[in-house]
Amino acid sequence: MSGTPGRPLSSELSEQLLSVTVDILAEEGWGRLNSDRIATRARAGKAGIYRRWPTMAALVHHAVSRFRLVPTPEGGDSLREDLIFLMACWTRPLDREERALASIVGAARHDEKLCAALDEALVRPLAAAVAELGRRAAERGEPIEPERLSLLGAVVQAFWWQRYTAGPNGMMTDEQLAQLVDDVLLPIAERAPVRTGAARI
Template identity: 65%
Template sequence: MLWSLHFLGNDCTVTTTDVPQRTSGARPPGRPLSTELSGQLVAVAMDILADEGWGRLNSDRVAARARAGKAGIYRRWPTMAALARHALSTTTLVAVPEDTGSLTDDLCALLRPWTHALTREERAAASLVGAARHDEELRAGLDEALVHPLAAAVRELADREAARGRELPDERVALLGQVLQALWLQRYTSFGTAPMTTAQVEHLVGDVLLPITDPERATPRR
């Protein structure tokens, strides 16, 4: 899967506290974990990521806000990156739109959230984009929460178009997904930028995205 993080900024240096690592998939020892506390810790982590950024997420701050012990955090997640990844897994960053009857309107519906400010969950994800260039756990979290769902949404829109009688070449579907992914990540990292208007989304779809699916609509090369 293509990542477009190499041209996006927002690198951040993070200092973490070394903690004992446990084998992936191993159950934490001791009594059963409280589902209520787990949810509270995830909510606190999401708030910190959304409002303060990845660089401010650490076990001391999470424990203090959740009024919990640090041991309770590390029984659930061996690192802050693992906690951030889990927090992302609890949200939906890409929603497949209802079938509108046309690829143009489907794409506009897919991008309709771009006409609103970033949600809390999107701000949390945005805070991880720079650091994910250097952290496999964070990169996996963004893959699971954004990259894979977006690719699935694009595939669904292409399948709908095929059912309408217009089969899109696989390479064109892949390119459409790559461009959308790059634009999605760019939106996450363009802090302070006002949301797009509905007209701007429609122009983006008509002038940039649709020509990808239909080379004959693209501007001829000179």
């Protein structure tokens, strides 16, 4: 939080402004977010917003970077169980924070602050979660080759972005999620077959 010299900033008002910002993003989108709308809904002055954040992007960065969208895999007895746990959100509609994040995906391509918010809220936590899947698999005596784990992380991330851009049509049933894990994600993690040369005819 930036702030300017003067009286201390109220943490209660800061939280209120952040909450209203997330509400507007989730309900109306990035294109409708501005200081007037935030001030009206928060019943606060615009000066109080700009004392804390110099731009709307800086405000959104602060709000979104605090999201905890990626669950930490734990308790599964297999890579399959861990992947289903990690991807379980696909069987539910986007929640408030996810809708807020989804609203800035397009704009983040052109704004460093918004891009950094996505990185902190999703990209890095997701990479950490996939790394944890690899660590747990190795502990079970089923290590995943680094190249395979990296590819798995890239594909999981791609599916995650798809979730935020597909809208309601992106939801899956439990059966569809299991099929995704069995037919797409697990094969990526498997050891590549050893090639012994061209087949003879």
